[in-house]
Amino acid sequence: MRIAMIGTGYVGLVSGACFSDFGHDVVCVDKDDSKIAALEGGVMPIFEPGLAQLVERNVRGDRLSFTTDLAAAVAEAEAIFIAVGTPSRRGDGHADLSHVFAATREIAEALKRPAVVVTKSTVPVGTGDEVERIIRETAPQAKAWVVSNPEFLREGAAIEDFKRPDRIVLGTEEEEAAEMMREVYRPLYLNRAPLLFTSRRTAELIKYAANAFLATKITFINEIADLCECVGADVQDVSRGIGLDNRIGSKFLHAGPGYGGSCFPKDTLALLKTAEDHQAPLRIVESVVKVNDARKRAMGRKIIQALGGEARGRTIALLGLTFKPNTDDMRDAPSLSIVQALQDAGAKVRGYDPEGMEQARPLMPDVEFCDSPYQAAEGADAVVLVTEWDVLRALDLQRLAISMAQPNFVDLRNVYPPEDVLAAGLKWYGVGRMARS
Template sequence: MKIAVVGVGYVGLVSGVCLAEVGHEVICVDLDAAKIEQLNQNNVPIYEPGLSAMVATNRAAGNLHFTTNLAQALLGADAAFIAVGTPSREGDGHADLSYVYAAAQNIAEHASGPLVIINKSTVPVGTGDKVQEIAETSRPDMDFHIVSNPEFLREGAAIKDFMEPDRIVIGVESDQAKSIMAEIYAPFEQKGFPTLYVNRRTSELTKYAANSFLALKLAYINEVAELCEVVGADIKGVSKGIGLDPRIGEKFLNAGPGYGGSCFPKDTLALVRTAQDHDRPLRLIEMIVSINEYRKRAMSRKIAQMCEDEVNGKTIAILGLTFKPNTDDMREAPAISIIQGLQDMGANIRAYDPKGMDNAKHHLSNITYCDSALSCVENTDALVIVTEWDEFRDLPFAELKKKMRKPVLVDLRNLYDGKTPKAHGFDYQCVGRPLETVINDV
């Protein structure tokens, strides 16, 4: 099939490349000419493992194209995906749908024939109805079918998530739309990956409900971690003990400095606002949003405690800036709140991240960026692990100690059992694990 993808951000690029990989002819469209120029030279503007190679392979095979010309992309197309951003609207937290509506308008105006318009962006319930209205008002002579097809991609594992999905959710309102969607996803259904056809509003709500539930698990385990620290329990054991229950599951039960990223913060807030607008407030989700914001800021105070409650004038080394490993995404990263909190207390910050430092410069200022973990700790008073990159799991503590003014390690991701840093003379603290538990790990 010929498919247009409008919006070449994270979701649009990964989706377009993967659809080309399974044999569709895909044309990705974006207003950003510089980005399109990059992609036409096989230079991928985001970091996602395996994506660059797939772009080059599919461009060489003739399955994948990039352009700023929407009319060209839609010429003879069977379907058009909307994959533009839906950030939180400034002021009230609602999803900003202006990009979605603009994309729908432009697609309708440039459509060359009957078209299935598929919303891949994360949008509140009822957005598909508005997209239908926009398309039909713009081109009453044209036959449009609007579909909701939310993405469930994890940054750092997006290609695997698309190519081997745990489910494909499709919201349709017509047999014609269902037929087109079945053809698009036939390569996946043939491999046995489950496809769920529902109505459009159900599909739209499913995305928000899924992300909010995962955020709930993270907020919950972080709350339990706080209790563990004062009652002498070990959050790792608690997480494993409850996660082995198949009704709960082991994923998203790792205590840490709070969740961030492009999805959970904005999606939980958007769901809260949607529920409030319909006079059905989701008190649990409202509390999750509050807990997480408090959690991120509280981590700076935890670090200060390890520095004898005085960080003014001290230098802190931060390892990991992105909200998770294997991405360069800094959106709502816990590191932002942590670093700003430390700076508010007068600390100087040195930082290192394998992929995120260029993006971090757009969110943080007055930081010394370093090219390695070793250079980062030079003449510092404490070392803090914020993001669990693999290279931070085997740090050379003997060398680190020689470079630091004070051997203090705050492990906000529980990467270590405590024995190794303590053996090298480090004062060590992690999350949800009393010191005696950490040192005498069983």
């Protein structure tokens, strides 16, 4: 099939590259001339493992191309995906749909043949109805079906998620549209990926409900971790004990500094706004948002407590800055709140991240960025593991201990066994477990 992917951000670029790897003819469209030029030169705008190689392979195979000419791409396409950004709108937390609707108008003006117009962006319930209205108003003679097809891609594992999905949600009740979407995803037939057809509004809500539920699991285990510290229990064992229950499952039950990234923060806020607009309050999700925001700030206080309650004049090394491993995404990363809390307390902060420092620099003024975790630790009063990158999972703890001014090791991801840290001559502080020295 001929596919036009409108937007070359995280979702659009990964989806477009994967569709082309299935054998479809894909054109990715973006208004940013420099971004398109970079992509044509093989330079990726984001870090995602395997993406550069995937793009290069399919460009070389003439299945994937990039352009700023939306009209030309849409005119030939049988399936047109809208994958533009929907950030939180300032002031009220609602998803900003201006890019979605602007793209819809341009698509409608360029339609030359029957096509499905698919919202891949995360959008509130009812957005597909407005997209359809805009198309009917702008191009009343056009034959187009509007489908909701939310993405479920984890940053750092997006290609695997796209090619081997748990499910593919397709929101349409029109058989012509359903048949076209079956053809789009036909290459996944051998993987037995279930196609879940629902109404369009249901599909839109599934995406928000999924992210809110996962955010709730993270926040729940983080609060249990706080209780564990108070009563002398071990959150690692609690997580394992409840995760072995098939009704609960073990995923997203790892205590840490709180969730961040491009999805959970904005999607929970957008879901709350939708609920408020329809007088159907979601009290659990409201609590999740508040608790998570407070937790990220509390991690700064936890680090200060490890220093004996005084951070002024101390040097603290943060290892891992992005909101999760295998991405350079700094959006709503816990490290941002931690840095702010430490600097407010008078500490000098150093930072190291394998991929995220370029994105972090403008967001973290007065942080000293280092070329390695060991450079960051040199003369530091505390080393803090914030993001569990693979390259940070097997540090030479003795080397850290020798180079540090004070032997405080704060593991906000519970990666290191306390006995290993203690054996290296360091004091150990984890999350949801009793400190040991």
